[in-house]
Amino acid sequence: MGAIGGPLLELSGVRAAYDGITVLHGVDLTVDAGQVVALLGPNGAGKTTTLNVAAGVHPPSAGRLNLGGRDVSGARAGDLARSGVCLIPEGRGVFPNLSVRDNLWMMTFTGRTREEIEDAAYARFPVLGDRRTQAAGTLSGGEQQMLALARGLTTDPAVLLLDELSMGLAPLVVADLYERVADIAREGVAVLIVEQFAAAVLKIADHAAVLARGRIPWQGPPDRSLHAELSSYYLGSAP
Amino acid sequence: MDQFLAFTVVGLSTAAIYAVIGSGLVLTHTTAGVFNFAHGAAGMLAAFSYWQLAVGWEWPVPLALATVLLVLAPAFGLFVERVLMRPVQALGEAERLVMTVALLTGCIALARWVWDPNTARPLAPFFADRSAIRLGPASMTWHQAVTMAVAVAVAAALWFLLHRTRAGTEMRASVDDRALAGLTGADPLRAGRLAWTLGIQLAAVGGILIAPTVALDAQQLSLLIVSAYTAAVFGRLRSLPLTFLGAVVVGLLEAYLAGYLPRNDFLPGLRLAAPALLLLLALLAFPHRRLRGRDRRLVRVPLPTARGSLVFAGSVVLLAVVLVTVLTEDAIISYGAVFSLGVIALSFVPLAGFTGQISLCQLSIAGIGAVVWGHLGAHGELWALPVAVLIAAGVGALVALPALRLSGVYLALGTAAFAVILDRWVFTLPAFDVFGVRVTLFDQGSVPVTGPDLFGWHLTSPTQLLLLAAVLLALASLAVAALRRGRIGRRLIALRDSEAAFATLGGRLLGAKVAVFALSAGLAGLGGALYGMQLQTVTAEQFNLVAGLPIFLIAVIGGLGAVGTGLFAGLAFVVPTQLFAELGSWAHDLSTLLIALAGMGLAHSPAGVAPRMHAEWAKLARDRTLFRALLGVLALCWLLAATNAVNGGLALVAALVAALSLNARASARRQPAPDIPVEWWGLRRPWKPEDGEVLSRATAAS
Numbered sequence: 001m002g003a004i005g006g007p008l009l010e011l012s013g014v015r016a017a018y019d020g021i022t023v024l025h026g027v028d029l030t031v032d033a034g035q036v037v038a039l040l041g042p043n044g045a046g047k048t049t050t051l052n053v054a055a056g057v058h059p060p061s062a063g064r065l066n067l068g069g070r071d072v073s074g075a076r077a078g079d080l081a082r083s084g085v086c087l088i089p090e091g092r093g094v095f096p097n098l099s100v101r102d103n104l105w106m107m108t109f110t111g112r113t114r115e116e117i118e119d120a121a122y123a124r125f126p127v128l129g130d131r132r133t134q135a136a137g138t139l140s141g142g143e144q145q146m147l148a149l150a151r152g153l154t155t156d157p158a159v160l161l162l163d164e165l166s167m168g169l170a171p172l173v174v175a176d177l178y179e180r181v182a183d184i185a186r187e188g189v190a191v192l193i194v195e196q197f198a199a200a201v202l203k204i205a206d207h208a209a210v211l212a213r214g215r216i217p218w219q220g221p222p223d224r225s226l227h228a229e230l231s232s233y234y235l236g237s238a239p
Numbered sequence: 240m241d242q243f244l245a246f247t248v249v250g251l252s253t254a255a256i257y258a259v260i261g262s263g264l265v266l267t268h269t270t271a272g273v274f275n276f277a278h279g280a281a282g283m284l285a286a287f288s289y290w291q292l293a294v295g296w297e298w299p300v301p302l303a304l305a306t307v308l309l310v311l312a313p314a315f316g317l318f319v320e321r322v323l324m325r326p327v328q329a330l331g332e333a334e335r336l337v338m339t340v341a342l343l344t345g346c347i348a349l350a351r352w353v354w355d356p357n358t359a360r361p362l363a364p365f366f367a368d369r370s371a372i373r374l375g376p377a378s379m380t381w382h383q384a385v386t387m388a389v390a391v392a393v394a395a396a397l398w399f400l401l402h403r404t405r406a407g408t409e410m411r412a413s414v415d416d417r418a419l420a421g422l423t424g425a426d427p428l429r430a431g432r433l434a435w436t437l438g439i440q441l442a443a444v445g446g447i448l449i450a451p452t453v454a455l456d457a458q459q460l461s462l463l464i465v466s467a468y469t470a471a472v473f474g475r476l477r478s479l480p481l482t483f484l485g486a487v488v489v490g491l492l493e494a495y496l497a498g499y500l501p502r503n504d505f506l507p508g509l510r511l512a513a514p515a516l517l518l519l520l521a522l523l524a525f526p527h528r529r530l531r532g533r534d535r536r537l538v539r540v541p542l543p544t545a546r547g548s549l550v551f552a553g554s555v556v557l558l559a560v561v562l563v564t565v566l567t568e569d570a571i572i573s574y575g576a577v578f579s580l581g582v583i584a585l586s587f588v589p590l591a592g593f594t595g596q597i598s599l600c601q602l603s604i605a606g607i608g609a610v611v612w613g614h615l616g617a618h619g620e621l622w623a624l625p626v627a628v629l630i631a632a633g634v635g636a637l638v639a640l641p642a643l644r645l646s647g648v649y650l651a652l653g654t655a656a657f658a659v660i661l662d663r664w665v666f667t668l669p670a671f672d673v674f675g676v677r678v679t680l681f682d683q684g685s686v687p688v689t690g691p692d693l694f695g696w697h698l699t700s701p702t703q704l705l706l707l708a709a710v711l712l713a714l715a716s717l718a719v720a721a722l723r724r725g726r727i728g729r730r731l732i733a734l735r736d737s738e739a740a741f742a743t744l745g746g747r748l749l750g751a752k753v754a755v756f757a758l759s760a761g762l763a764g765l766g767g768a769l770y771g772m773q774l775q776t777v778t779a780e781q782f783n784l785v786a787g788l789p790i791f792l793i794a795v796i797g798g799l800g801a802v803g804t805g806l807f808a809g810l811a812f813v814v815p816t817q818l819f820a821e822l823g824s825w826a827h828d829l830s831t832l833l834i835a836l837a838g839m840g841l842a843h844s845p846a847g848v849a850p851r852m853h854a855e856w857a858k859l860a861r862d863r864t865l866f867r868a869l870l871g872v873l874a875l876c877w878l879l880a881a882t883n884a885v886n887g888g889l890a891l892v893a894a895l896v897a898a899l900s901l902n903a904r905a906s907a908r909r910q911p912a913p914d915i916p917v918e919w920w921g922l923r924r925p926w927k928p929e930d931g932e933v934l935s936r937a938t939a940a941s
């Protein structure tokens with residue numbers, strides 16, 4: 001494993017606020033092409049907010065967002081999506097009333113044809129092929145996450161942002177999903193993963209960052225020292 | 240047999256129109272996420288505009304058609320999307336529903352205002368000069384043939400758009416989850432604009448096709464759509480082929496009923512009400528729920544304090560005393576409705592505000608309260624008043640049973656259907672016997688209503704009736720406030736937030752829903768009886784669905800969760816109507832139009848005006864000196880007006896100016912509050928509900 005190219009996604013000094021209350025106080029984070037970065041931290045730390053800023057869903061109140069060396073601060077979500085940023089949001093990132101096929105159809109915005117996308121998705125996730133006409137909202141949780149993740153596979157993103165992919169899923173399913181994510185990263189995609197439960201994601205991560213109270217107090221390789229750091233932040237004994 | 244064929248042809252051609260309109264509904268529902276109550280009203284406006292161009296101004300038919308369908312309808316659709324729907328997009332299904340109710344009310348009022356309802360406006364069918372097409376023993380006019388062809392073409396085109404194009408999929412996706420659609424590079428704004436343009440165009444096609452076969456009447460045309468609603472519900476608001484099938488069923492049924500139903504006093508109403516009955520049945524037979532996306536927001540329900548509610552109840556009675564001493568006899572008659580309509584509006588609070596059940600038949604139930612009181616209390620027998628309330632409550636409980644299977648838009652639709660059934664059939668029945676009990680409703684005319692006997696006094700004068708209504712409104716407001724503060728109120732709100740969670744917490748869904756429907760229907764019945772006393776005679780039209788919509792709208796504007804909404808709604812409904820009434824009869828529709836416009840401003844304060852006013856004036860009430868000063872000024876103004884020392888209007892203006900300036904001072908005085916150090920919050924100034932959150936955010940951030 002290891003970085004293939006230079007920094008692809010770069011957040012520098014990012015601050016963000018909801019209704020005037022600041023929840024991110026200057027976040028610096030870099031993800032290189034082909035690198036998997038795990039962003040860990042307790043509830044309410046601002047992990048989802050960080051991803052939303054990176055995907056253009058939530059505008060930052062200060063700081064810069066660089067994509068492949070280009071300043072894209074303030075770009076809209078749709079434009080960032082077209083330039084290769086793919087966010088799989090928290091919860092099930094699917095359209096519940098659309099069939100599996102129609103959900104996949106919504107992934108054609110990068111220029112691939114509908115057939116190509118369906119073939120790619122069904123090849124990776126054969127279950128989806130069996131359920132192509134079923135409404136996505138009636139799929140099981142794991143199947144819904146597969147469908148959501150299919151967007152990361154089929155739209156050839158440069159940057160993949162994953163928010164709590166493991167939520168509500170069995171450990172076996174999670175391990176399986178993360179294997180797919182590792183495959184994606186090997187193709188040179190910059191992957192930023194947000195997780196509560198570090199174990200599964202640290203198997204595939206090259207780098208880890210801890211986010212607590214809107215700041216990144218620690219980042220480094222995912223080894224023993226990280227475990228010590230994490231437990232202190234989750235248990236609240238850190239300064 | 241020939242006759243049967245003839246009826247079939249008629250039925251199929253109406254079915255075609257219902258299919259066009261129904262597919263328009265399905266389109267807006269699947270692509271904009273809105274069940275558009277105003278769909279029929281939009282078609283009605285299109286029909287009127289077409290009449291104006293083609294007949295009124297004698298434009299050539301193709302030019303008039305093109306203008307309406309390609310210019311006016313899309314423009315109206317874009318207007319609806321931009322001005323009405325986009326601001327409430329982020330709120331919720333209920334708010335979007337209210338917007339379409341406001342639009343419906345506004346369209347009817349606008350059409351009546353522009354096109355005098357007392358003039359007949361005949362509209363010729365298309366190709367009227369060609370002779371009919373013979374089909375064996377039956378024949379079909381060219382208009383009918385055109386209608387059917389249009390319906391088939393529309394259905395095919397729509398089906399293709401929705402299921403075979405990426406634009407259609409994008410529209411459906413935007414309804415499910417706008418944010419996610421944005422992440423897939425879709426443009427939810429463009430999707431919304433397209434959805435509304437097409438939806439209104441389809442409504443216009445339907446309106447223009449149906450207008451020549453019925454009278455051009457604003458209310459009639461807008462509600463004709465009930466049949467099309469039924470068709471759309473057959474298709475569960477999403478399937479076009481099933482909608483088509485539904486349209487055929489409804490169209491044929493109506494035609495055969497018209498042809499074969501025996502003629503007596505009881506049945507003609509049934510024929511008119513058949514579409515609504517069928518709608519109710521279809522709603523129950525095809526229950527349907529959208530799979531929920533992630534965005535759903537609920538408005539907070541304000542929590543009144545015991546002292547606050549007492550002050551409020553006191554002010555209601557005080558206001559009544561002021562009114563009866565200041566106003567002339569005639570004015571007292573008209574302003575009495577402030578309090579009786581206030582009780583009816585208050586009935587929305589426990590039902591829609593606390594429990595989240597939208598009912599559009601409250602005024603119809605009030606009508607039941609009024610007639611029951613009118614008949615049983617014909618000589619003012621006091622016992623008849625609780626009986627009227629109980630009977631209204633019983634009807635409410637009856638409505639609750641189907642309501643168990645319905646929620647949200649579907650419940651609103653079901654209660655609207657119920658109101659239409661009452662209007663068109665039940666209220667038009669002559670006296671009849673049920674199990675040996677003689678039941679008389681409006682008796683095909685009007686019913687005289689008198690005031691009650693209270694402790695040996697027969698209350699009949701407008702002054703007495705106004706005071707009675709005010710006292711009862713005050714008591715009802717106190718009761719509803721107590722309900723909100725108590726355990727039951729919290730449970731009802733839990734039910735609103737999640738029925739599943741309510742059930743898992745051990746709540747009994749059936750019992751709770753029946754009870755709250757009965758309670759609010761009882762309130763509505765009481766309000767209806769009071770309203771009837773003030774009107775002295777009541778007719779069915781005063782309590783029909785369309786008359787009830789503005790009251791619902793005002794209650795929403797006031798804030799469905801706030802107890803003050805009752806009084807607010809009464810004032811907001813009666814005062815503008817009275818002020819405009821002095822301008823002439825044409826102004827009646829103008830005031831309805833204003834209410835509709837105000838409803839369209841919902842996005843600016845989704846929790847309602849009443850809580851906002853409460854927040855703005857609470858400071859003044861807490862400031863002892865300023866509050867005493869206010870009371871003094873008000874008392875002075877009242878005295879001057881009551882003794883006719885100054886003109887009433889002048890006194891009112893003076894009182895308002897004084898109150899506003901005192902309030903401005905009160906808010907200025909309270910400004911330094913933020914400077915109080917955190918550790919003194921709750922000591923040097925009262926602890927505010929939002930403080931906890933501010934503190935936890937601040938500690939998390941530090």
Ligand SMILES: Nc1ncnc2c1ncn2[C@@H]1O[C@H](COP(=O)(O)OP(=O)(O)OP(=O)(O)O)[C@@H](O)[C@H]1O
Pocket residue numbers: 018019023041042043044045046047048049050196
């Ligand atoms: N839409 C919003 N409006 C107001 N405050 C918000 C909003 N979204 C998040 N917040 C606040 O911002 C802070 C950070 O939230 P965020 O969702 O980013 O946390 P998180 O790290 O993803 O937590 P979790 O692990 O629980 O998902 C929290 O305190 C939260 O209450």
Ligand SMILES: [Mg+2]
Pocket residue numbers: 047048049090
């Ligand atoms: Mg999160």
